[in-house]
Amino acid sequence: MMTKTIQTMKKVVVSSLIFLLIGTALGYGVGWEQQQKVLAGALDIIHPLRENNASYAFINPLLAYIIPSADQQDDFRVLKNQVVYLIDSEKKRGSIQDASVFFSDLNHGRWIGIGENNNYNPASILKVVIMTIYFKEREANPDILRSKLQYIDDIDRLIRQEAYGEKSKLEAGKLYAIEDLINAMIIDSDNGATILLLANINQRTLNELYAVLGIENAEETMISPRAYSLFFRILYSATYLSKSMSEQALSLLSKTTFREGIVAGLPERTVVAHKFGEHIQPANGGIGHVELHDCGIVYTEKSPYFLCVMTKGKNIEPLKGVIKNISGLVYRNYKSTK
8 A cells, every 4th residue: 555655746736847858948948038039129130330431442340339328227128217217207297308318338338218319409519520531631631630620700690609618718810720729619619610620521421430330421411419418428438539539538628617517427537538518509599408418428437438428408407317316327327337
């Protein structure tokens, strides 16, 4: 009787193990299939951006890689949820009408976005693009930055007609070296220097850069935080300019005098290579809305990261506060990520 009972128990155990193994195998197979689908979808998204320069017969320089977001990683999902909550809270308070964010861990390629493809008026953040084109020309013509351009009355009058625009510090009739104009444009965001440089830019090189990055000419249209990130990524990776010119560009951007956005949310002495932009949209003789953006690379001990925050609202001061708070939140969370 005891022997029969033991045999029965053995059969039950064996049967249970067989069903368990079958269930595990099926579950593993389904899980593996799902993982393969996710991986295949991610690989479909990953693709390179190349310079496609017709002057090269044997090479096609790599500018950047487009990769999927890190939304599914726990640390970054938490960060994204907290930024979404902050933005929603500010909208309910009436501080902002809208805000979009793009964050990228530059050394590991992980990124998250909140409305990252929403378009805004680029305003002064396009000054980075103008600088990049002149630095590209410098590689072929070492003397170009020492060339001088004359600041004329027409540009001065154009700026003075802008009701809300910052006046230029340049003097009409004077000659300025291109390098000095670039410094004024980036560090002090001087609009006179910007217009003068843009009027003399190599338009073909500018159009080619927009084309290879897959961005519409932002002087004539709008731009999103994610699209704008490409200009900083090619500088950080030195994939468009030479290493020395990329270094010079980001060094110059680290001297930007605007300290009320991204920089305000960071510990003192944190190095940030960034550019801000401000756009005021008139309406019925007054102000329709204001846009304020701040985008750049934050250099931390852990790893540099890119952050771009574009905002829209009725008043400029609350927008500065929102960018500051998002910057602080991202910095604190990023320090704790694995």
